[in-house]
Amino acid sequence: MKLPSSLLPAFVLIFLRAIPLSAAPAFTRGDSNIVISNKTEHYSFEEGGQEHPVIIRQEHKTTYYCSELRSAIPWVETYDGESRIDGVKIYVNGSRDRSIQPKDEFYSSGDIFYSDQRVYYFSLPFLKKGTSNEVDLEKTTLDPRYFTTIYFPEEQPVRQKTVEIVVPKWMHLEIKEMNFPGYSIRKTHQFDDRKQADIYTYVITDLPSFRNEENSPGPSYVYPHLFILSKYAELKTGKQQYFSELKDQYAWYHSLVLQTKNDPAVMKARATEITKGITGDLDKVKAIYQWVQENVRYIAFENGMAGFRPEKAQDVLNKKYGDCKGMANLTKNLLTALGFDARLCWIGTDHIAYDYSTPSLAVDNHMICALNYKGKFYFLDATESYIGFGQYAQRIQGRQVLIENGDSYLLQRVPVSGYEQNEVHHQYDLRIEGSALTGQASHLWKGENKENILLRANAIRKNKLEEALLEFLSSGNPNYVMTTVKQDGLENRNADLSFQYKLVYNKAATIFDNDIYIDPDFRKEFGNADIDTTSRRMDYLFDCKGDWITETNLVVPAGYKVQDIPTGLDIQRKGYSFSVSCKLEGSVLKYRKAIIIKDVRLPRPGFGQWNTDVAQLKKTYLQQITLTRK
Template sequence: MRTALTSLCLSALLCCWMPPSAHARTHPSVLSAPAEESTNFVIREKKERYEFTRGDKSNPVWVKETSGTIFRCNEFREAIPIVTFYNDYSRVEEIKAWVDGDRFKVKPEHRYHAIEDIFYADARICGFMLPFKKKGTESRTEIEKITIDPRYFNTVYFQEDYLVESKEVTIVIPRWMKTEIKEMNFEGHGIQLVKSYDKKLDADVFTYTAARILPGKSEPGAPGPSYLYPHLLIFSHSADSPAGTATYFGNLQNLYAWYHSLVAAVDNDRDAVKSTAAAIVKNKSTDLDKIKAIYTWMQENIRYIAFENGIAGFKPATAQDVLAKKYGDCKGMANLTREMLASLGFDARLCWIGTRHIAYDYSLPTLAVDNHMICAVLLDGKTWFLDATETYIGFDQYAERIQGRQVLIGNGDKFELARIPERTFEQNRQTEKRALRIEGTKLTGTAAHRLSGECTENILSSIHQIRSTKLDEALQEYLSKQNNQYRIANMRTSDLHNWNTDLVIDYDITHNDAVSAFGDELFVELDFRKEMDDAAIDTARRRHDYWLPYKRQLVQETVLALPDGYKVKSLPPALDVNQPNYTFKATYEQKNGQVIYRKEIIIRNTRLQRKDFAAWNADIRKLRQAYLEQISLTKK
């Protein structure tokens, strides 16, 4: 949890009214940042203090958080948003502000965090606009906040939404509190630590200071904040109190026990979902087919809506509630999947997992370690993982975001650790075969596509975004790239509602103005799609590594029949880029009165490091140049 009451700039204000589209259960450890770095404001000074204090009978330990921030306006008069998130386990105590030295009356607005009019359960937002009188003036805020359960105090980031000239973070840990602090990503940031002892509080005091901290930067395809920015992980193990020892997260068993206590308290009515489950599998004869049927039904009939923060971030909605409403977050969807399968007699279990967005694994017992829940079902000695939030991916296929990730599998009071299977690029395969002929300035013929894995998910997600009805028309728009010169007719597809088999699409093509004639010569450009021609990385502006969406293999073959009376004058040179993480190939061959064009793109590893950007860009330039080459035909 990013526990400081942060001033999150313009993008965060938008987050107040337009919640994030995270694809799984997310914690507030996600560092928000403006899309474009602002130079109008800097944080001249920020001081944060976190102190463990005695709480009440229900929650014996609280964390008192105070922060003071001085903003300076550099360029022009403007107001900026100041926002914070809180929930049933935290509260905002006081907010004060000063503008150019004068006390400013704060009128904070409190809202539930909502998406499409569906509230984020107990997640709430408090925010107001902080003005600046003119260039060179300063405004200041002081904020107090209480977290009433130290489990939720787990992450403190040093980055802010603006350049920070000076920052101080102080953590006060009384000797009766057993807490561990782990420093993450400190290298190269010049952060200094001074340890001291406060005799009056009988507490150890950890004071971190840093200067000139660059703002966090949101970039498409960037690793999650836990990989990028300096931060502290806080592990609250236990606390001694007059009533005895309160145990929090001293080890993974403690973490799992808390998770299990939450799911055990969910009042599932298994009988309420059993009839639906039975109807789904009534025509299925094998156990595996029944599991597949439940999984596919969940993907197609239960809409994913993200919830976050507080107990809503960790405790699932009841299975019957998700079934009735036809929507849920990842926890609710995993819970309903588990209950449906269990009602049919299967050994189904809930699982906790951190997606690739998170840098940690379960060696770190903290709520920051995971952000997602799925279901596992054990059958004949094998474990199958079911993530119904992945709407269009097949059974036993796994999204890049969870492949290879450590997973915590529940089993009553016990747990098991496993890993989601890794998949190669072969899971996500996309082929296109075209047979074309020249008719005047047109190319006509047929095309056949076959897609699997995340390639299927990508195309089905895209056509549903184009329009929710008339999927055939949306598919035509997608395949033609909405180019009215590329006409598709007589389209035939496999079942668009069955993604457990390859997606197959066949159709007839008329590509107008695809052939240029000059005297006795014809010029033909055979690659219509030009995949990844815009994949170069702006190295001047990009700060972070780039993660491609998923591993994949793309194979395209186009056979062009030579028109009567013509022969090949020249064919484009071959492209052969073969790097450890990717391959780009393109070849042309003349054979039996035809020109055969073959292209293959393979992404073996999705993670591109900044040191590899120059080589990547050079290879993308080669690919782009290959796309510009044309076949030259001349009269015999």
């Protein structure tokens, strides 16, 4: 779905790397060299014309200071069909610089096939240490619905920033202050009698820059910002309704959905063809869901109002590609053609901190399909190409979902799955033959861990797939020799993925005199998962919950006894646990390791404990079994 442009500054970091600046000095970003010594942002709600009854005028004045050495920074502003840039003035070292020619291009990113977002950018040079530059921006947002957030941080550290919002009496909105604790932010509010407007002023000092860290929560969880909820405007021409309540937002969404004219006859024909020979209701649903996953390529389109309106189901069917709305709409229409009660749903993934208690376009970023079957809702997200029916990706689990219900709506939550949904299980039954371990091995992947493997497997050319899978199973170790490999689930999203094979693991036993040394764990998940606490600033988000289990059963050869085994490990934390045990049962040594990630979010204060625990795990991994001749 379309992102409101006010959200974009947090993401343009990626784009900045692509700006060519051959003649400019080297870039600096986010370090202490270039800082924003002062910035004022003025926002004013004003009456517009017939097409845009209420507009928001922005005036930004930014003063940059070069504190260490001459450099250049990329200056970027985004806009789209619902906003425009009215003017930019650039001052370099005190003088207006008209030689800098901003570029104006479509925003492009690897993930998005097409977006109507445009980037207006240039390189701002700092001639020498100690100089200041200024950039003045005038911009207009044409519809308050698209004016959703004002983020305080910038690409550079900010010494002082003043944000002033002028809200006339006729404009009814709510300003929510998000993530303020820990920052120096002073707020004042006054009513301007002359303008008949409320003026909200925020003065922020000493603000660190935006930061791009992998596996981080979305910016709305992290950075101080204002969340603007425009409810309605009482204009001379009458009341202009925005999103006072969720029903207003739904009504607007629903009106856009109604503009999409689907062809039931085409849907009926294709749905019948897909489910030919299938009798069970849920089997039909699975067949439809899998067909869309398998045959429709996900391509992200973000195009003005079309960013909120699904493409016609028959067009998606014909083209075999679509964005999330197109895929959800096709899934829905194929199901309804078979008589099922299927509906479109709007949802904000876990990248977004808000929910529908605050009606706004910033609340959601995705569309899926819901199936109402025998009083229970099942959610179908065909953009997750390889997940099974009834399984949910971490990004939508527990999220509020706005379900279409004619003129009204339903608000539910996507079920939260336990870590068991994504289990990974390795089982080895081995004996020692010389310096080799031989026996049977089996592996099982479920849920999102399975989906991840299927995703990667399908990206590999089929003539390379077998080699890639064997390399994956052996961790690239040429001594790990597999024969009679059987797999199941590689072509079936609704089954677990499993491999079984005979294993000869050469050189896995190290023999010295009367002793044999064996490493019982060949995969050692999370052994190097410690977090660099010196550089990381944000909480860490694991990709998904899950449990990783390894069981190695080793037959102690006749004439040998167990001399030493790895000491056990049992670490139980709120969000995760590590446990390792090794014991002799009869003539079989049983090694078992279970790593469980119960909560995907590891808060920053927990990094120290996590690192200590990972160090313990690693020490355990570096212990060997010792067998000695009796």
